[in-house]
Amino acid sequence: MKSTPLLASVLAAFVVAGATLPVSAAPQAAASQDARVDPLKQRADYIREHYTKFEYRIPMRDGKRLFTSVYVPNDADRKKTYPVLMVRTPYSIAPYGADQYKGMLGPTAEYEKEGYIFAFQDVRGTYMSEGEFLNMRPHIDVKRGSNDVDESSDTYDTIDWLIRHLPQQNGKFGQWGISYPGFYTSAGAIDSHPALKAISPQAPIADWFRGDDMHRNGALNLSMAFTFFHSFGVPRPEPTEKRGWREFNYGTPDAYEFFLKLGPLTNVNANHFKGGIPFWNDIIAHPDYDQFWQSRNLLPHLKNIKAAVLTVGGWYDTEDLYGPLQTYKAIEKLNPGIQNTLVIGPWIHGGWTRSNGDQVGDAHFGYKTVNNYQPVELAFFRHHLKGAEQPRLPEAWMFETGANRWRGFDSWPPQQVKDQTLYFHADGKLRFSAPAEQQPAFDEYLSDPAKPVPYTTEIMNGWSKNYVAADQRFASSRPDVLSWETDVLEQDVTLAGPLEADLFVSVTGSDADFVVKLIDVSPPDLKEQGVQRGHQQTLVRGEPFRARYRQSFSQPLAMVPGQITPVRFSINDVLHTFKRGHKIMVQVQSSWFPFIDRNPQTFVPNIYEAKASDFIKANHRVYRSAGQASALRVKVLPAIDARPEVK
Secondary structure, eight states, X not given: OOSHHHHHHHHHHHTOOOOOOOXXXXXHHHHHHHHHHOHHHHHHHHHHHHEEEEEEEEEOTTSOEEEEEEEEETTOOSSSOEEEEEEEESSOOOSOXXXXXXXXXXXXXXXXXXXXXXXXXXXXXXXXXXXXXXXXXXXXXXXXXXXXXXXXXXXXXXXXXXXXXXXXXXXXXXXXXXXXXXXXXXXXXXXXXXXXXXXXXXXXXXXXXXXXTTEETTEEBHHHXXXXXXXXXXXXXXXXXXXXXXXXXXXXXXXXXXXXXXXXXXXXXXXXXXXXXXXXHHHHHXXXXXXXXXXXXXXXXXXXXXXXXXXXXETXXXXXXXXXXXXXXXXXXXXXXXXXXXEEESOSTTHHHHXXXXXXXXXXXXXXXXXXXXXXXXXXXHHHHHOOOOOOOOSXXXXXXXXXXEEEEXXXXXXXXXXXXXXXXXXXXXXXXXXXXXXOOEEXXXXXXXXXXXXXXXXXXXXXXXXXXXXXXXXXXXXXXXXXXXOOOSSOEEEXXXXXXXXXXXXXSSOOEEEXXXXXXXXXXXXXXXXXXXXXXXXXXXXXXXXXXXXXXXXXXXXXXXXXEEEEEEEEEEEEEEOTTOEEEEEEESOOBTTBXXXXXSOOSSGGXXXXXXXXXXXXXXXXXXXXXXXXXXXXXXXXXXXXXXX
């Protein structure tokens, strides 16, 4: 969602577009010539010529009015009607003014040429809409009066009003959105309006504490939360057309340097925010998974959904991979019988609309993968909103990284998977067999908060979108990163579904973070597109965990110095093939900075109030004996060319 450069691309993709002013007949020929070399201008010109824009302030049940712009095909009337495709967003539906047009209306230009009514709405309390904005507004399951409003009721009221006031609509509505608008898409389908026939939550936020955007397993995504809320978190007391994105002056091109010099997080307010960013204050006031965060978890509320669902995500999304995986899972469980399809491609955040999908970082896929997806998405909406032929979509349509191919499954995870375990062994070995040592055996490292392990080698502010597929040799060369790897694989090994870290650790401090990374190690002679990638350690999946939450996200618990302690946590799903000739590697470390804030390694009740003196060096041991067998639990899918089972 939300770094300065990323936000700009998000807004360009589905929130705002530059205005195109009317042109006279004389300059149109020159404009058309320009359009031939500028697809964006050509698209904007087409919208200007074929659509009429209207603006409304739609009343909600509590009387607040939400600003909504509607683009209607010029040939629409009571006899020739169109379905409505809607986006609800907190990022502005600009440009404002009935004569000011967006440069794009649908996910791709094909939607505009085919013809839909496009509706865009500033959600409650943002830009030109009335009311109070709440981040991840909690859903109200039982509404007892007109003042009980949430994103579900606002969506319902909007659709109901448009049905009564747009004679050109055919009675069928669809909704889609990426990231925060993906959350509004999911929320809008709860107890949905009967006219809502199809939704596509794309990279939807689901839970800002467990896995999306601002936290990973309770560990703060420092660079994202700081950068995003510095601008987005500024209060908007009255409706306004213009807020803009506030650039933060880091004073250095290197976020690692900035956040390390920042020191304890108490210095954010003391030195920069001055208490003026309300949601940042909420973050530091709620370090644990209390009612504040639990009420913002949308997943338990995804009920009574009647629309067909196409949930979309990217394996390389640095912000919201947890969201689409868990949204699909919750909808499947809570709404039996509806069409519920999951699509995960090899994409960054929103990459299915804003990139070719041919590579991310050091991972190359060989072709433009978005060309496979985009026609399927259009066919989904065309079927449910226009009655066209139903697309042949499997339950789960997933891109298999490593092998670089699309695969369809009847369920996710696939029913054919077998649970297996990759155990840590002596001498850095990783095997599908448990260690035999009876006496405690371990590997250890010194974790120093003053010298945290970087999550990327890129010199940048904001946050990286490429680290998720980056070469990890920079990390494996550090003494505070442990690595275990298999022998050279004699056959392909395909992992499909969620991973689980199962660690046995001890620390000399009283708190700790543990980062577990799954890595694909290339053979020594691998060369791709003229680049030597021999022995490259390409990140497949990584996840941090704050050990204080090993028993409960709501009730943190200090580590006992020197005591062997189990630490188990879930890691987001994968569909990846480690090809014969490659190796599987697992790395463990205790910092991932500044993607994740530094753990002081001294237990304090509120980690965001830790003092400089609380940050201490600590020795961390990872055990690998028969009684304390640290491992990564995986699900293995029989390879397409399967030979005997992996041993």
